[in-house]
Amino acid sequence: MKNSVILPSAIQICVDDVGWFTGADSRYASRPSRTGMTRNHVPEDYIALNEVGKAIGQKITCPLVIGEWDKDNILRGEIGPTYQPKTWDRASTLDMKLAEKCFEAAESSDYIEYAYHGVLHGNYDEKGRQITEQECFYYKNPGDKLLSILSEDEIAHRFELFFKIYDGWGFKKKIQTHAAPNSMPHNISAEEAQPLVNVLKKHGINYWVNGWRRFTGKQETGHTEFIDGILYMEKGTGNKIPWNACDVDPLLTEDCAKEGDEKIGIIFNSHWPNYLRYHKEYNLERVENWKKFFERQSEIFGLMVSKDIEFAGNQCIYRNYSTVETEKNVIKIDVTKAASISPKHTFGEFYVSLKNNLVPKEVKGGTIEVYTTHKDFKTYKVKHTDNIINIMLY
Structure with missing residues (x-):
C-alpha cells in the first residue's frame, strides 16, 4: 500500500527574462544575453504566455527584466545597473506605442504573475563593461573567479531603481517572488546571501526560485528550505529545452519525472522564447501542445499542476515536511x-x-x-x- 500513496509535487512554471524588448544575445559586446531570440518582442509574446496559463489553469511565474522600459531615463548616470552609465537614453529609442500595447497585454493577463529578475540582467563597471550577469554580485579577487555579494545598500538601490520604473509605468501586480538572473553563484552560501535576503524581505518577497542550492552541497532536485522566512524552491524538473530555443514542440520533450522517482522537482524552469514562435503570427499554435504536455505530466503518479506560486509553495511544504x-x-x-x-x-x-x-x-x-x-x-x-x-x- 505504501507505493500507492503520495503527496504529489505541484509543478509551477517559471519563465525567465520576460520584459525585454530586444531579443538579441549581446554578450559578445559585454551586454546582456536577453532572451537570445533573433527578433524583438511584441505584445503577441505576452498574449502567448497568457494563453498557455489559461490552457493549464495556472498563473505563470514570470521573472521580469525592467530596464528597457525606462521611459524616463531613470538609469542615466547609474554605475553598476547599466551598460551605458553616462549615455543611457532609453527615452529616445523606446517605441511608446509598442510599449503601451505590451503593457496592456501583460497587465490585463490573469495568468502572468511577475517576479523580480533584475534591472538589466547584470552588473557593469564604470565604462559599461559587464562584470557578471549575476546582478547583485562582483569579483572581489578576479583571479579566483569567485563572486562576492554587493552590500545591502547597493542591492537595495537596484531594487529602488527597478520599482521606480515599474511604478512609473503603473504596473499594479504585487511582486512576491524573486528569481536572480543567471542563477545564484554556486560559491555563495545562504548565510552570505543575507544582504540580498534583507532587501527581499523589505519588499515583501515571500518566495524565491533559482538553480542554486543543489550546487552548494548535498541538496538535490526538488530541494526546498526557508531562508530567513522566505520559502526557497529549487528550479529544475529535468527540462532540457535550450534557454533561447523558440519554435519548441513540448510534446517532443522529456517528462518532469517518472513514477517512483525519489526526488521530484517543483519549478519548471524555462525561458520566454520556449513558448514563442520566430514568426509571431504562429505564437498560439503551440498552446494546445503545452496544454497536452502538462496534462501528460499530471498523469504521472507523484505530479500535479500548480495553480500559482502560492499553491506550489503550500503543497511543497506539506510534501517535504x-x-x-x-x-x-x-x-x-x-x-x-x-x-x-x-x-x-x-x-x-x-x-x-x-x-x-x-x-x-x-x-x-x-x-x-x-x-x-x-x-x-x-x-x-x-x-x-x-x-x-x-x-x-x-
Missing part, C-alpha cells in the same frame, strides 16, 4: 511540522494521490474530496482540522 504511514486499511498523515513551520505560506490544506485500489471511506482530522481523476489514480484535496489525519479505506 509531512510524514505518511500506511497500515492495513488506514493512511496516517502527520502534518505537524508542515502546518507550523511557516503559517504565512500554508493554507490548512494539501493534496494526496491514491492509486485506484485505495478508496477513502472516512477521514478523522479533516475532510477529503476528489480534486482530479486520472487513469491509474485520483488526487484528493484534504483540509485538515487536526495535525494528524487518518484516512480509513474500504
Whole structure:
C-alpha cells in the first residue's frame, strides 16, 4: 500500500527574462544575453504566455527584466545597473506605442504573475563593461573567479531603481517572488546571501526560485528550505529545452519525472522564447501542445499542476515536511511540522494521490474530496482540522 500513496509535487512554471524588448544575445559586446531570440518582442509574446496559463489553469511565474522600459531615463548616470552609465537614453529609442500595447497585454493577463529578475540582467563597471550577469554580485579577487555579494545598500538601490520604473509605468501586480538572473553563484552560501535576503524581505518577497542550492552541497532536485522566512524552491524538473530555443514542440520533450522517482522537482524552469514562435503570427499554435504536455505530466503518479506560486509553495511544504504511514486499511498523515513551520505560506490544506485500489471511506482530522481523476489514480484535496489525519479505506 505504501507505493500507492503520495503527496504529489505541484509543478509551477517559471519563465525567465520576460520584459525585454530586444531579443538579441549581446554578450559578445559585454551586454546582456536577453532572451537570445533573433527578433524583438511584441505584445503577441505576452498574449502567448497568457494563453498557455489559461490552457493549464495556472498563473505563470514570470521573472521580469525592467530596464528597457525606462521611459524616463531613470538609469542615466547609474554605475553598476547599466551598460551605458553616462549615455543611457532609453527615452529616445523606446517605441511608446509598442510599449503601451505590451503593457496592456501583460497587465490585463490573469495568468502572468511577475517576479523580480533584475534591472538589466547584470552588473557593469564604470565604462559599461559587464562584470557578471549575476546582478547583485562582483569579483572581489578576479583571479579566483569567485563572486562576492554587493552590500545591502547597493542591492537595495537596484531594487529602488527597478520599482521606480515599474511604478512609473503603473504596473499594479504585487511582486512576491524573486528569481536572480543567471542563477545564484554556486560559491555563495545562504548565510552570505543575507544582504540580498534583507532587501527581499523589505519588499515583501515571500518566495524565491533559482538553480542554486543543489550546487552548494548535498541538496538535490526538488530541494526546498526557508531562508530567513522566505520559502526557497529549487528550479529544475529535468527540462532540457535550450534557454533561447523558440519554435519548441513540448510534446517532443522529456517528462518532469517518472513514477517512483525519489526526488521530484517543483519549478519548471524555462525561458520566454520556449513558448514563442520566430514568426509571431504562429505564437498560439503551440498552446494546445503545452496544454497536452502538462496534462501528460499530471498523469504521472507523484505530479500535479500548480495553480500559482502560492499553491506550489503550500503543497511543497506539506510534501517535504509531512510524514505518511500506511497500515492495513488506514493512511496516517502527520502534518505537524508542515502546518507550523511557516503559517504565512500554508493554507490548512494539501493534496494526496491514491492509486485506484485505495478508496477513502472516512477521514478523522479533516475532510477529503476528489480534486482530479486520472487513469491509474485520483488526487484528493484534504483540509485538515487536526495535525494528524487518518484516512480509513474500504
